[in-house]
Amino acid sequence: MSLLDIRNVSKIYGELKALDNVSIRVDQGEWVAIMGPSGSGKSTMMNIIGCMDKPTKGQVFLDGIDIAKESSRRLTDIRRDKIGLIFQQFHMVNYLTAVENVMVSQYYHSMPDEAEALEALERVGVRERARHLPSQLSGGEQQRVCVARALINHPELILADEPTGNLDETNENIVLDLFRQLHREGTTLIVVTHDPEVAEAAQRTIVLEHGRLVREVVNEHFVE
Amino acid sequence: MSKRRMFFRMITASLLRRRSRMLIALLSIGIGATILAGLVTVYVDVPRQMAAQFRSYGANMLLVPSGSVLTQEEADDAMALIPEEERVGAAPYRYEYLNMVRRQQSFAAAGTDFDQVKRTSPYFKVNGRYPESPREVLVGKGVADTVGARLNGVMELTWFPPSTQEEDQGDADFDIRPGMTLAGHAQGYGSREGFNDNPVYVTFTVGGDGTIASISVDTSSETAGVGTRCSEEAFTDLFIGKKPKDLVLGRDVDAVSGATVTSAAVVQAIADARPVTDESAALVPRTINYAVVGILETGGEEEGYIYMSLDDMGVITGTSDQLDLVELSVSATQDSLERYAEEITASGHATARLVKRVTKSETAVLGKLQALVFLVTIVVLVLTMVSVSTTMMAVVTERRREIGLRKALGAPDSAIRGEFLGEGLFLGALGGLLGAVLGFVFAQVVSVNVFGSDIRFNFWLLPITVLVSMAVAALSCLMPVRRAVAIDPALVLKGE
Ligand SMILES: Nc1ncnc2c1ncn2[C@@H]1O[C@H](COP(=O)(O)OP(=O)(O)O)[C@@H](O)[C@H]1O
Ligand SMILES: [Mg+2]
Numbered sequence: 236m237s238l239l240d241i242r243n244v245s246k247i248y249g250e251l252k253a254l255d256n257v258s259i260r261v262d263q264g265e266w267v268a269i270m271g272p273s274g275s276g277k278s279t280m281m282n283i284i285g286c287m288d289k290p291t292k293g294q295v296f297l298d299g300i301d302i303a304k305e306s307s308r309r310l311t312d313i314r315r316d317k318i319g320l321i322f323q324q325f326h327m328v329n330y331l332t333a334v335e336n337v338m339v340s341q342y343y344h345s346m347p348d349e350a351e352a353l354e355a356l357e358r359v360g361v362r363e364r365a366r367h368l369p370s371q372l373s374g375g376e377q378q379r380v381c382v383a384r385a386l387i388n389h390p391e392l393i394l395a396d397e398p399t400g401n402l403d404e405t406n407e408n409i410v411l412d413l414f415r416q417l418h419r420e421g422t423t424l425i426v427v428t429h430d431p432e433v434a435e436a437a438q439r440t441i442v443l444e445h446g447r448l449v450r451e452v453v454n455e456h457f458v459e
Numbered sequence: 460m461s462k463r464r465m466f467f468r469m470i471t472a473s474l475l476r477r478r479s480r481m482l483i484a485l486l487s488i489g490i491g492a493t494i495l496a497g498l499v500t501v502y503v504d505v506p507r508q509m510a511a512q513f514r515s516y517g518a519n520m521l522l523v524p525s526g527s528v529l530t531q532e533e534a535d536d537a538m539a540l541i542p543e544e545e546r547v548g549a550a551p552y553r554y555e556y557l558n559m560v561r562r563q564q565s566f567a568a569a570g571t572d573f574d575q576v577k578r579t580s581p582y583f584k585v586n587g588r589y590p591e592s593p594r595e596v597l598v599g600k601g602v603a604d605t606v607g608a609r610l611n612g613v614m615e616l617t618w619f620p621p622s623t624q625e626e627d628q629g630d631a632d633f634d635i636r637p638g639m640t641l642a643g644h645a646q647g648y649g650s651r652e653g654f655n656d657n658p659v660y661v662t663f664t665v666g667g668d669g670t671i672a673s674i675s676v677d678t679s680s681e682t683a684g685v686g687t688r689c690s691e692e693a694f695t696d697l698f699i700g701k702k703p704k705d706l707v708l709g710r711d712v713d714a715v716s717g718a719t720v721t722s723a724a725v726v727q728a729i730a731d732a733r734p735v736t737d738e739s740a741a742l743v744p745r746t747i748n749y750a751v752v753g754i755l756e757t758g759g760e761e762e763g764y765i766y767m768s769l770d771d772m773g774v775i776t777g778t779s780d781q782l783d784l785v786e787l788s789v790s791a792t793q794d795s796l797e798r799y800a801e802e803i804t805a806s807g808h809a810t811a812r813l814v815k816r817v818t819k820s821e822t823a824v825l826g827k828l829q830a831l832v833f834l835v836t837i838v839v840l841v842l843t844m845v846s847v848s849t850t851m852m853a854v855v856t857e858r859r860r861e862i863g864l865r866k867a868l869g870a871p872d873s874a875i876r877g878e879f880l881g882e883g884l885f886l887g888a889l890g891g892l893l894g895a896v897l898g899f900v901f902a903q904v905v906s907v908n909v910f911g912s913d914i915r916f917n918f919w920l921l922p923i924t925v926l927v928s929m930a931v932a933a934l935s936c937l938m939p940v941r942r943a944v945a946i947d948p949a950l951v952l953k954g955e
Contacts, residue, residue: 278953287867287949308871315869322952326864330476331469338465343869347465368476384868 236299238263238392238423239284244293244303246279246446253279254290255446263391266414266424268434271443277427280443281396284425285318286310298391315344319385321395325377327369333380334365337387344388355383359413375406382413386422393417395426399433411436419459470881480857484850484886485893488928491843492894493901495836496924500902502832504914518550518579518786520800522809529782529809537808538787541799545791548578552784553772557616557765558657559606560679560746566602568616568765570772573597579786583761586610587753593771597753601762608751616765617679617746618775619657633734635703639665642743643732647724649680659689659721660744661728662735663703670700676725677744686721694722703729745775785809840931847935851883855939862943863951872944879940880933887932891925898924 239261246254254276261267269277282288283295286302287310295303298317302310314320327336337352356362359379361372369377378398385393395414399407411433414424426437434440438457442450460468474481522529522537531551538549553570573589587610590597596616598608608614635641640662647659657680666672676690688694697712706726708714714722735743749771755761773779789796796813803811855862862875899916906914 282949285867287947287952311866311869311871314867320867324952326860326867326952328469328861328864330472335468335472338460339469339865340868342462342465342469343865343871343874346462347460349460 268437488890496898497901645727883936887929891928
């Protein structure tokens with residue numbers, strides 16, 4: 236059974252079809268990239284998968300549960316338990332230190348554990364920046380903290396919406412390496428990107444245009 | 460780390476690391492709490508103080524003579540029935556009429572003890588100062604206005620013996636012996652006019668040969684420049700060396716021209732003169748000049764009096780130890796006061812009466828004061844709430860992304876609510892603490908400047924101020940919190 240099964244999903248804003256009858260399946264442990272021009276519905280799709288939005292039409296099965304039918308309260312629970320989020324704009328709590336930002340995620344999930352949070356920072360290579368505020372961190376460092384925050388609760392699915400959009404080449408590669416590690420550990424990854432290089436790192440690329448799925452490409456060069 | 464510790468860590472981080480915004484919220488709560496604590500202190504403490512002052516200062520008991528006069532001893536005996544520590548002040552009063560001869564007017568004058576007056580009548584407003592030395596008077600504003608008396612001016616006052624003394628001028632059977640002093644009076648011109656009923660007074664001494672050795676004549680009730688010439692030496696010297704008995708005007712002495720009536724009165728007074736004993740010495744009129752050291756303003760009947768010391772009153776009247784009234788201020792409950800009054804009256808030393816007026820006005824003033832303070836307190840609370848609410852609203856707007864992020868990270872609505880309320884309550888507690896301390900200082904300043912009394916620190920006011928501040932902060936946070944909870948993470952986190 237697929238971890239994620241999107242069936243004939245549409246999201247309509249007035250006249251505009253942000254998503255138009257899209258169906259996608261993602262298996263457990265798979266790494267999928269979503270590409271497409273600006274305004275093609277990539278973020279809309281991610282929000283629906285991430286339980287922050289509901290489709291106008293269609294079904295979205297996550298672990299067998301149709302999240303299109305759940306209450307927003309249940310959606311919050313599902314998001315907290317199963318999903319790790321990474322954003323293009325990083326989004327950190329600006330008055331909390333790096334380690335505290337990671338702990339916030341633990342706090343809502345289960346129990347804050349500073350040692351574990353520090354370990355996660357160690358893993359993404361910003362252990363020594365743990366006590367710094369976001370304003371004292373570079374973009375790359377912030378995004379790495381956000382990766383640490385996304386993986387701290389061991390989610391089944393990591394959703395990253397243009398995670399390297401604001402990063403330089405070096406930091407992009409660091410983040411991609413982290414994704415590779417997560418993939419090897421069996422985490423399912425869905426990464427929205429503009430960047431063909433980032434897309435090529437994934438096993439499969441889905442291309443959206445005007446809210447429609449126009450192409451699906453399997454990456455033959457993918458190295459396990 | 461427990462969830463609770465993380466909760467507080469986040470809240471303190473939010474408060475400490477986002478200082479400027481939080482300082483504004485803290486300031487508004489702090490100021491609100493300050494005014495609140497201050498007003499409540501004033502509300503609670505000042506009535507207590509004022510009640511004490513009202514009770515201790517204003518006179519609330521009067522002692523009046525049981526018989527015709529009240530002696531100091533009787534007054535002391537009566538007051539001894541009240542415990543000393545409850546006696547705050549006791550002002551004795553002796554009332555007499557004194558005259559301003561030149562104006563042909565008489566005024567009520569009171570002899571008293573000014574140190575005690577300050578305690579029993581603290582509302583007396585004295586322009587100038589209270590008399591301290593002999594021959595100083597405090598003049599009521601009404602009197603001063605009538606006679607045009609000015610501060611630091613001189614006031615000539617004359618005491619005339621009561622004319623009822625006329626009937627008992629003393630025993631007519633006596634022999635005139637050398638060294639004797641005799642005094643007498645007779646109706647002159649002035650008394651015929653009806654002014655004051657005051658006769659012409661004559662005092663003379665008898666020499667070794669039984670003739671008049673010295674003589675003084677008081678014509679202050681007579682027509683100025685006419686009858687008054689009878690007290691000049693040109694006339695009085697005519698009597699020196701004459702036998703006081705059976706003097707005839709026109710034969711033994713010539714009348715002052717134009718003042719025949721007064722001259723005749725002098726001769727008649729000599730004929731009627733009786734030996735002066737200590738007692739009858741009092742019955743000689745006396746004129747004394749006083750320095751006006753203060754003008755008294757009370758807005759009441761006290762302005763119609765001239766005040767001097769009891770000693771001065773004794774000097775001008777020639778008698779002392781007569782009191783008409785003692786004003787007492789006693790610091791005791793109404794029940795005790797009533798009991799003391801009964802005991803004093805029963806003792807026979809004096810009759811005690813209670814003054815109700817003070818208690819009534821006290822209640823009225825306090826009621827109004829408290830109503831005012833209550834209103835201001837409500838207004839301050841509402842303003843604080845508006846201010847804190849506005850600040851928190853701005854905080855929510857400013858933190859939309861953060862709230863969206865927290866929700867995206869799996870924060871349920873209850874957690875968002877809890878965090879904002881937690882911050883609000885924390886601010887409330889901190890502001891309340893600050894306010895309780897500053898409020899006490901504020902109340903102290905108000906109390907000292909407005910009421911002239913120190914304030915007592917109420918320890919229970921601290922927790923109450925903190926709790927009220929927290930409640931106000933929580934209430935103020937309701938709207939902002941509702942807004943925070945309604946934030947949609949998807950919209951906020953959109954990758955703009
Ligand atoms: N809340 C919304 N209300 C109205 N239109 C929206 C909303 N969210 C997204 N859209 C529209 O839906 C389309 C898809 O947007 P989005 O999924 O953000 O595109 P992408 O992430 O691929 O750039 C866009 O045209 C956008 O303007
Ligand atoms: Mg997008």
